Amino acid sequence: MTIGFSSRAVRSTCVLCVAGLLTLMPAAAAARAEMPDPGPPGGPRAAAAPQPSTLYRSGTQVRPRTGAPEVPEVSALSWVVAEAGSGDVLAAHDAHRKLPPASTLKTLFALTVLPVLPGGIRHEVSADDLNGIGPGSSLVGVVEGRTYRVSDLWNGVFLNSGNDAVHVLASLTGGWSATAARMQAEARALGARDTHVRSPDGYDAPGQVSSAYDLAVFGRAGLRNPDFARYCAKIDAMFPGRNGASYGIVNTNRLLTGEDGVEPYPGLIGIKNGYTSKAGNTLIAAARRDGRTLVVTVMNPQRGGGHAVYEEARSLLDWGFEAAGHVDPVGSLAPGGVRPRQGPPAVPAAVTAARPSQDDSGWPETGAIMGVAGLGAGVMALALRLKLVRGEGN
16 A cells, blocks of 8 residues: 655645644643543433542552452562553552653553554655664664555554654654653643653653553553554564565563563553663553453562563552452542543453454544544544545555
């Protein structure tokens, strides 16, 4: 499939869209963050009294009932265990401690950019697209002068944590600084107030931080986006190389793949791992069992080596599933940090797996055009639809 306009025209269109987006975003994001839940159609929902959050307190927070399992002892500086459907936080340790997120910040990048960039767009990579990649970055192997589908680049982001792929996608949606600003607005709209974005790929930068709480918010939100859920669950894919050849890439989330001697976790959905020398190992993991989906975040384990982040996440997931019905929430991932009225459930693994692979090259479903600020994202997606002509090709 090819696009009937040059990549320069695509870039120009995107820049104009982002200019409008940035104008509209602050008000739209604020409105989204403050808008109350209207409840279900047909009448108001009787809401339980909000449960006060203890998540800003230091140390481990849990409200066990009789028969509750003991919270596992883990070495991470910060962690969270939460229900993806309700947003209830079942337990946490220093949930709002601000720490470098490494490549788990790519989840926020995907939440921001996926809804406005159709997977079927083809783009020839320029030298400018690859400028500014930090030394020592993880790369998927994007080559200047090669044409890629946007869906190929997303595989590079989710599976190989490719900072080169992030740079190209950011260039298609207004550039590095504009993307960081949009990510910041998206974080605030989701109620994630610990996150400060300086480098959209998660590369260490002065002042760039997030928290286990915010990363859990991003993971939960990602599961509600069908494209995000599909990409984060992929174990492997083919990536375009030089001279028309392709090569295989494998997801670096070892809890998903079982690589390097890490036993895969049953029912794992994905989501994203990361590492830098400053952040240490970080992980957002989601798993589904007996109709429940849990989201766990683990930031910078202090002992156990490079695989400790996976083993500590495993322990926390096991605890979360066992603790069902035996603990009261200590907070919520919903904006405001209190228990919300029941929202839509997270995307089940079965639904994700059922999506056909050819969707990679298709236009996003109408329901996927939502995100940072629905209005701004819609403007950008509409402009892309008007300016780009779908075609057929290899």
